[in-house]
Amino acid sequence: MHAPSAPVPPAPVPAAAASGGTPPTRHRGVWVAYAAAAWAATYGVAALVWTLTGRGYPFWRNEPDAVLHGVSPDVGAPVFAAVLLATAVAALAMAGRHAVRLSGLPRAALLTFGWAVSAALLAVVPSANALALTGYAPMLIIGAPFGWPPDVDYSHVLNWSMANEVWCMAGGYLLGFAVLSWQRTTRAACARCGRRPGADGSARILRWGRRATLVAVVVPLLYAASRLAWLAGIPLGITDDMLRELQDSGGVWAGAGLGAFAVVGSVLTLGLIQRWGEVFPRWMVGLAGRRVPIKLAVIPAAYVAPIVVSAGLGIATSSAIWHVAGYSKALVVTHMLWPVWGIALAFAAYAYHLRRRGACTACGLGGAQPAGLTNPDS
Structure with a gap:
């Protein structure tokens, strides 16, 4: 005879979820804030050099709409330098285990600044060219070997201005993830999923x-x-x-x-x-x-x-x-x-x-699906 098998114990509940404390912080926010700070500092210093020397960074010549449509380089360069250097400091304040813990008006001010810069990099700096290139991409890719569409100069399609827009969007995403993670941790939520024990918004x-x-x-x-x-x-x-x-x-x-x-x-x-x-x-x-x-x-x-x-x-x-x-x-x-x-x-x-989404791999919360909806991924 075989001894009856022991019952399988339930999966352990993370200590943070059980105690109602702040969930673990092992998530992309640990590194993404540092990456956002490095991105902002790099671009901010380059824009500062552009401001001081008058050289047309990052296009090697001054163009009327080099940085932002409707804004001249003489104005855009110092504005970018000031805003992005301040953004680098703000991102460092949100980074790692030593991120600042603010509440009330100071927290709201830092979040407002971070979200505003992220939104500007994502939805204001890019021009309509980014959308047009996305829409034309299938035709350009398929037609390029056959010389269609005719008279397309790809050096004008994929130029420095477009590269700058893509670079700014990358920085906007990095900063957005950093701000989102810090926003969650400063309200005692899981930085990865945003959930809090006993609360589901x-x-x-x-x-x-x-x-x-x-x-x-x-x-x-x-x-x-x-x-x-x-x-x-x-x-x-x-x-x-x-x-x-x-x-x-x-x-x-x-x-x-x-x-x-x-x-x-x-x-x-x-x-x-x-x-x-x-x-x-x-x-x-x-x-x-x-x-x-x-x-x-x-x-x-x-x-x-x-x-x-x-x-x-x-x-x-x-x-x-x-x-x-x-x-x-x-x-x-x-x-x-x-x-x-x-x-x-x-x-x-x-x-x-x-x-x-299913249960969070960082805090263990979630997994139950609201009535009337399909089951989430595991």
Whole structure:
């Protein structure tokens, strides 16, 4: 006879979760704040040298819109130097085990500064070129070996200005993660997941997540409708003369490519609230029935959301767009909805992440799924 096996003990609950104290801090925030500080210090010093020497860093020559659309290098360089050097100090104050512990007004001031700089790097510094390049990327990649689209100078497409925008977005993400981790730890929450023992503030976000998703689906379709109509020979929002010019130059095909990109984006966004956005559908051979990785949906949304906001802000602040011959103001308004699109997309992706995430590997909290929602990933 075999002795009866002993019952399997339950998984241990992390001490922080059981005691109600601050959860463990082994997470990306330990290093990301140092990385954000290094990024800001490097760029801040370079901008300071630019300010003092008058050299056109980082473009080797002064360009009217070198740093920020509508801001001259003479103004932009010292502003970047001052703000980013202050950002480096703020990021160090949020870094590691010796991060400052603030509360009340000082904490709110530091968070406001950190989030404002992160938002500016992500959604203000990039121009509409970042969104345009993203939309044209499939056509450029596929057509490059065949010389299509014709007359494309890639040295002007992938230039120093675009490199600076990408670099600033990278810094914005680093700083955003650093600020988010510090914000969580200073309110006695897990720096990795934001949960606190006995408290769950995600219910309201989940309720609004569906509405935000629908907004993020509809707005790009408004843009796509006009571009696809032009390809079909319908002058939606433009004059007949302008449509003929686009047809003669081949511009309708470029517009249709961007419209198709917007439609695909809308469909993928809809997946944030659909079953096939969590489990690969049957027709996807080799993947059918497998769970969709959360990051596969969240990372593209996190990239697209800020550049959509930036492009919309650029259009909204440009007076020239209202005076384009043959272009109706109704179409301009659809472009001005892009900031709403970007904010809604970011919110929808965050709600999707909250809904599907499982128990936190750092603090052990979570894992229970609200009623009416599918089971989260483990």
